[in-house]
Amino acid sequence: DxxxxxxxxxxxxxxxxxxxxxxxxxxxxxxxxWYQQSLDQGLQFLIHYYNGEERAKGNILERFSxxxxxxxxxxxxxxxxxxxxxxxxxxxxxxxxxxxxxxHFGNGTRLTVT
Amino acid sequence: DAKTTQPNSMESNxxxxxxxxxxxxxxxxxxxxxxxxxxxxxxxxxxxxxLTSNVNNRMASLAIAEDRKSSTLIxxxxxxxxxxxxxxxxxxxxxxxxxxxGTSLTVIP
Numbered sequence: 642d643x644x645x646x647x648x649x650x651x652x653x654x655x656x657x658x659x660x661x662x663x664x665x666x667x668x669x670x671x672x673x674x675w676y677q678q679s680l681d682q683g684l685q686f687l688i689h690y691y692n693g694e695e696r697a698k699g700n701i702l703e704r705f706s707x708x709x710x711x712x713x714x715x716x717x718x719x720x721x722x723x724x725x726x727x728x729x730x731x732x733x734x735x736x737x738x739x740x741x742x743x744x745h746f747g748n749g750t751r752l753t754v755t
Numbered sequence: 756d757a758k759t760t761q762p763n764s765m766e767s768n769x770x771x772x773x774x775x776x777x778x779x780x781x782x783x784x785x786x787x788x789x790x791x792x793x794x795x796x797x798x799x800x801x802x803x804x805x806l807t808s809n810v811n812n813r814m815a816s817l818a819i820a821e822d823r824k825s826s827t828l829i830x831x832x833x834x835x836x837x838x839x840x841x842x843x844x845x846x847x848x849x850x851x852x853x854x855x856x857g858t859s860l861t862v863i864p
Contacts, residue, residue, distance in 0.1 A: 683855060683856050686851065699853075741804075741806075741846075743789065743801040749798050
């Protein structure tokens with residue numbers, strides 16, 4: 642158990658809808674990362690937050706947004722969903738804003754868009 | 756993105772050592788080398804990381820070439836539970852982790 646909690650585990654929704662994925666980092670971790678993993682692609686970095694502030698953006702679509710709250714949990718909002726958004730979404734946390742800090746991943750939210 | 760190159764797949768016999776190679780010829784001086792693995796239907800799991808010196812932990816060893824352009828993850832005795840996709844990643848200043856396609860390790864009983 643990594644200590645990172647993601648909810649829900651599974652989500653099925655229709656095209657055009659909006660969903661929110663939630664991540665609770667390990668106790669004491671200030672950094673949260675979001676990744677998308679599709680069948681035909683590897684793990685794609687989406688966005689990184691540290692202590693409530695956005696630190697870096699990767700391949701995140703404009704239809705997607707995220708935030709990190711004062712209690713350090715994070716939410717990833719996906720809107721105007723398309724079939725191609727079906728994927729596993731992982732959250733990871735680390736305890737420092739440093740490049741010598743390993744990531745601890747949750748078990749992901751599997752999103753299916755029909 | 757700093758690029759790493761790994762073989763798509765490897766096989767190993769159970770209880771034998773496994774050497775998983777990674778090339779990272781464009782590595783910069785401050786990039787850490789990280790290894791993660793992902794078992795089916797799970798999130799990636801941290802294995803080991805290092806900067807210049809070889810590193811050991813309870814899971815594996817990391818051997819880093821003197822010029823840092825390549826590294827090798829060593830599993831000392833492969834078990835069936837080690838069957839996974841292994842990712843070699845360079846962590847940039849600024850804390851970005853970019854995953855490549857990884858090496859799918861099959862452990863043969």
